[in-house]
Amino acid sequence: MLVLEKNALSEEIESLVNQYGTDRPALLQILQAINRKHKHISDFAQQEVARFLNIHPVEVFSVITFYSFLCSEPKGRNIVRLCRTISCDMAGKDAVEATVTRELGISFGETTKDKRITLEYTNCLGMCDQGPAMLVNEKVYTHLDPETAVNILNEIK
């Protein structure tokens, strides 16, 4: 990581700390904000957050590893999460899954080479009446079939 990038990230975290505060309850909100923008929370970012909140970096790491939407490893620019819970499964998740992996040439848990998309599974999205469903970043798409799913993925930058 370049020094300039580090400085920029430090400043960004400082402004988040100013916004959310330095109390422990702010930790999750700060991590969510970093994760939303960078799609992961790097080691350096974790150390900086720990420094501002005056806690051990391991505390920060332990929180990140607990939540499935937070991540310490770099990911793609867009995170696609396909629901694999029972109702979506019965509604045809397998067909969507097969088409999407074939189209992108990656399996679930992987990122495309151009860093455009990371594919993941998720548990129930609360769209059981309209499955199969998937989340693209924070947006939810329902009533998927293999074709619409691929069209959605091809549209995202």
Add this chain to the structure above:
Amino acid sequence: MKFTKTNNKKRTGPVLFSEYCAGDAVKKAINLSREDILFEIKNSGLKGRGGAGFPTATKWMLTAAANADEKFIVCNADEGEPGTFKDRVLLLEYPELVFDGMVVAGYTIGAKTGIVYLRGEYEYMLESLENHLTGMRNDHLLGKNILGREGIDFEIRIRLGSGAYVCGEETALIESLEGCRGEPRNRPPYPVNTGYLDYPTVVNNVETLSSVSHIIVKNGEWFKKNGTNKSTGSKLFSVSGDCGKPGVYELPWGTKIDVLLEIVEAKNTKAVQVGGASGVCIPKSQFDRTLAYEDAATGGSIIIFNESRDMLKILKNFMEFFVEESCGQCTPCRVGNIKLMEGITKIENGNYTFAYINTLKELGKTMQVASKCGLGQSSPNAFISILENFKEEIFNTNGKGISYGKA
């Protein structure tokens, strides 16, 4: 491609989906004494709608009686149980019911802050909910001196989860709000005494708070008209799976399962999973059971399986869910779920013994009593009920164990 957030509200019922004008509950509540409100809630017999069914009035009374500088109202919008989506409909279409309920709760127990814990998957709702809160502030239904009444202050803020099912458990939710790993706490002490930041806290489900708004505007007697003696009022059921009309239905407690199946146009039904992955699987022979706290209890999730479904595959899906979502804090849940999963793989491959399966069922029963929170206590439910009720199908000894794949 536009992203979709349509709701499948199929049947408007007599209680929750009855007419309600935004702000009415708050306007009426601040002219009532706290005791009157508690009496009305107690009289209504309202129980927690998240699934556990703890009497709401008792929870409120304990918190109201606690001595503390600060108290909190937390709205549990971490709707993660597989097959549950009623809170999505309430939050998108009836946010006024939820937020008014929170203000009433705050006034009653003497809290000045309400926090909505919205699951990370529902982040797309954030904007519309924040807009609604701004509207309420403009109408003086929120903020300092609500409706011009000196000393009645209440503020609501929304906090997001980050994809952890266990955070729907109230103490885990509080841990998460405090910026920690969402691991459940030992209970007691209960959140009514030491909740968020160790202050007395009421944690209520979205639907519970919505019911409160209606009870305040009408009354407890009106609420009690629907439902059974032990389960008063009506319930939102999130129906999914093999049926003609999946969606959210408001039906009175005490509705029989076969009646519900008829309403949602389910055909050739083999089994119904009541209460989501942590609920029980009810076979055709028991479809005359009623949906109520005292019989087949549910937080709203109803998943329907028709004759073509493979019950072992369904069970496997549920157990995969629990293996992944167990927080790993206590051993019965962390290890037990993995052991049950191994058992399912063995049944799939046909290399099991009944002695082994019986041992696993015993393990499941141990998990039900020894796990720290509701996740581990209820995760063996599906395992035990499906293996018990569908043993002919699963253990059909045709020489190879079982056949799987859709028929």
